[in-house]
Amino acid sequence: MSKGFFLPLVSVLLVSHLITAYGLLDSYVQLVLMYVGINIILSVSLNLINGYMGEFSVGHAGFMAIGAYTSAILTVRMFPDALAPWLFPIAVVAAGVVTAIVGALLAIPSFKTRGDYLAIVTLAFGMIVKSVLENMDSLGAARGFLGISKYTNLTWVVFWAMAAVWMVRNFIYSSFGRGVLSVREDEIAASAAGVNTRQVKLFAFTLSSFFAGVAGALYAHLLMFINPKMFDLTKSTEMLIMVYLGGIGSIGGSIVGAMIYTVLLELLRPLGIWRMVLMPIMLVLLMILRPRGIMGLSEFRWLIPSVGVSSKGAKIVQDDAVGD
Amino acid sequence: MLLVIDNLSHSFGGLAALTNISIVVPEHQLLGIIGPNGSGKTTLFNLITGMYRASSGSIRLKGQELVGRAPAAITRMAVARTFQNIRLFKTLSVLDNVRIARYGKAACGPFDTLFRTGRFLKEEGLIIDQAMELLTLFELDRYVEAPAGSLPYGQQRQLEFARALATDPVLLLLDEPAAGMNPYEVGKLNEQLQWVAKRFALTIILIEHHMGLVMEVCQRVVVLDFGVVIAEGTPEEVRNDPRVIDVYLGKGS
Ligand SMILES: Nc1ncnc2c1ncn2[C@@H]1O[C@H](COP(=O)(O)OP(=O)(O)OP(=O)(O)O)[C@@H](O)[C@H]1O
Ligand SMILES: [Mg+2]
Numbered sequence: 001m002s003k004g005f006f007l008p009l010v011s012v013l014l015v016s017h018l019i020t021a022y023g024l025l026d027s028y029v030q031l032v033l034m035y036v037g038i039n040i041i042l043s044v045s046l047n048l049i050n051g052y053m054g055e056f057s058v059g060h061a062g063f064m065a066i067g068a069y070t071s072a073i074l075t076v077r078m079f080p081d082a083l084a085p086w087l088f089p090i091a092v093v094a095a096g097v098v099t100a101i102v103g104a105l106l107a108i109p110s111f112k113t114r115g116d117y118l119a120i121v122t123l124a125f126g127m128i129v130k131s132v133l134e135n136m137d138s139l140g141a142a143r144g145f146l147g148i149s150k151y152t153n154l155t156w157v158v159f160w161a162m163a164a165v166w167m168v169r170n171f172i173y174s175s176f177g178r179g180v181l182s183v184r185e186d187e188i189a190a191s192a193a194g195v196n197t198r199q200v201k202l203f204a205f206t207l208s209s210f211f212a213g214v215a216g217a218l219y220a221h222l223l224m225f226i227n228p229k230m231f232d233l234t235k236s237t238e239m240l241i242m243v244y245l246g247g248i249g250s251i252g253g254s255i256v257g258a259m260i261y262t263v264l265l266e267l268l269r270p271l272g273i274w275r276m277v278l279m280p281i282m283l284v285l286l287m288i289l290r291p292r293g294i295m296g297l298s299e300f301r302w303l304i305p306s307v308g309v310s311s312k313g314a315k316i317v318q319d320d321a322v323g324d
Numbered sequence: 325m326l327l328v329i330d331n332l333s334h335s336f337g338g339l340a341a342l343t344n345i346s347i348v349v350p351e352h353q354l355l356g357i358i359g360p361n362g363s364g365k366t367t368l369f370n371l372i373t374g375m376y377r378a379s380s381g382s383i384r385l386k387g388q389e390l391v392g393r394a395p396a397a398i399t400r401m402a403v404a405r406t407f408q409n410i411r412l413f414k415t416l417s418v419l420d421n422v423r424i425a426r427y428g429k430a431a432c433g434p435f436d437t438l439f440r441t442g443r444f445l446k447e448e449g450l451i452i453d454q455a456m457e458l459l460t461l462f463e464l465d466r467y468v469e470a471p472a473g474s475l476p477y478g479q480q481r482q483l484e485f486a487r488a489l490a491t492d493p494v495l496l497l498l499d500e501p502a503a504g505m506n507p508y509e510v511g512k513l514n515e516q517l518q519w520v521a522k523r524f525a526l527t528i529i530l531i532e533h534h535m536g537l538v539m540e541v542c543q544r545v546v547v548l549d550f551g552v553v554i555a556e557g558t559p560e561e562v563r564n565d566p567r568v569i570d571v572y573l574g575k576g577s
Contacts, residue, residue: 167438167439170437170438170439170440171437171438174432174437174444174448175423175424175426175427175430175432175437175451176434176437178416178420178423178424178427179424179427181413181416181420181424182413182416182424182427185413185414185415185416186411186412186413186414188375188395188411189407189411189412189413190413190424191375191394191395191396191399192373192375192395192399192404192405192407192411193399193424193425193427193487193488193490193491194396194399194400194425194426194427194428194429194491195396195424195427195428196396196427196428197396203434207438305440
């Protein structure tokens with residue numbers, strides 16, 4: 001692990017643990033922070049597909065739903081009650097893994113189709129997940145899944161948000177990640193350069209859906225109640241807003257986008273139903289004034305790994321601790 | 325023999341782009357392919373690199389059949405190419421353009437990548453070194469961080485050349501590398517082709533309209549016309565072949 005990441009990671013985790021354990025922050029503020037964290041996981045993972053890979057997925061809420069329901073089934077129905085609080089981390093990982101498997105299946109259409117057609121596939125996927133859940137009586141159908149315990153706390157959300165940011169960033173700055181970018185730029189040239197285009201698409205979809213599933217699991221155990229309607233097209237649209245608000249092809253953008261969107265939504269709560277009108281209007285304005293989003297394809301320096309080229313160009317810096 | 329093309333045919337719908345082509349390329353040869361526009365030269369490259377699947381016939385590299393394999397798999401078998409209309413990853417940096425071509429050589433899997441292990445960092449460092457070496461060789465090291473699309477035309481051609489070499493090819497297919505170059509640049513390309521071929525122990529197939537370059541660089545020339553091989557031999561022989569003069573050289577190209 002790079003030095004640049006390890007220390008902040010541990011200290012932030014420690015602080016969030018102290019906040020959780022001693023209630024150092026108002027519980028409403030904690031709740032908003034948890035929404036922010038969950039939304040960061042969602043927007044960073046969606047940016048992998050919509051920004052870095054250059055596709056347009058509108059089915060991310062479907063992945064989130066799969067993660068939410070998988071984890072709820074585990075903690076409520078499968079785990080013994082006494083152990084459930086301790087096994088919660090396993091439920092979150094399992095939710096991610098199950099979602100990742102579904103995500104890998106959804107990568108298959110992306111081998112053959114691109115652009116609008118793939119967008120339709122993801123749209124259909126989101127609708128299928130929702131209607132399957134609405135018709136499964138054993139999962140509460142449209143009424144929803146009740147009796148979920150509140151296992152999600154600020155520490156877990158912070159941990160997973162950092163894991164998502166760290167891993168997606170590790171992926172982007174790797175051969176696989178550069179492969180994803182090359183597919184976005186020119187798929188024919190990518191394959192001629194030896195990029196296994198199916199492999200990179202599969203990897204990107206799997207990673208993206210894994211974290212959407214994790215976010216779903218955290219969300220379920222925060223709200224303590226889930227129903228299919230929570231994961232409809234509106235939810236996917238919300239994620240798209242965060243990604244495009246922050247800027248596509250930028251992890252930093254997704255973090256900023258998720259923060260601003262979530263906090264604004266809370267601040268505008270007194271407006272009631274009108275905030276749902278105001279938000280899209282703000283997005284339209286932003287797209288007109290700053291079409292590439294707040295970060296617009298640029299990245300925070302601290303997110304860029306130090307194995308890279310110095311600003312002078314010719315010299316190579318390699319600060320990361322390498323074994324030899 | 326490095327490459328054996330046997331009875332290769334390809335048609336687009338009703339249009340026969342190539343008909344019963346047989347070409348044999350020994351190791352370390354520089355083979356030129358010439359022919360009028362639309363004679364099927366680029367199509368031949370697209371068949372060798374798996375961009376199109378041949379309608380019939382076979383292409384064997386060191387005895388292994390290439391027809392039916394995916395482009396990336398063929399690249400991993402050490403066949404690289406450049407494109408007639410330069411195809412760079414325009415918004416990506418010059419360095420990334422070359423690093424991407426190391427994809428097939430990277431050994432780190434998902435685990436090493438996601439957790440950025442020591443093994444991964446070591447490999448990343450190696451990839452940068454290899455890319456920088458090539459960029460320095462092609463005098464592109466000043467531009468490492470510039471988006472590839474921002475380079476002047478000549479440098480873009482050089483970058484595409486470097487990217488192709490980054491895949492560690494034994495067979496390199498160049499589709500009209502001299503297109504759009506002035507006589508001075510063609511002269512430089514001439515020298516470059518010869519030393520690159522030696523240094524990287526390459527076998528090169530060169531599609532080129534620039535006859536001077538072909539005559540000087542290539543040991544053997546194949547002439548295509550309407551998807552058929554109409555002549556083959558040393559540059560001397562081809563130049564004096566009446567059929568070639570008739571269909572190609574005679575037309576003032
Ligand atoms: N994808 C395609 N679909 C249909 N026809 C094609 C396709 N690619 C090439 N052709 C046709 O096949 C024939 C051979 O084309 P090709 O590009 O191989 O010619 P070329 O020798 O490379 O010509 P040039 O010197 O102009 O590059 C032409 O008639 C062309 O129109
Ligand atoms: Mg051509």
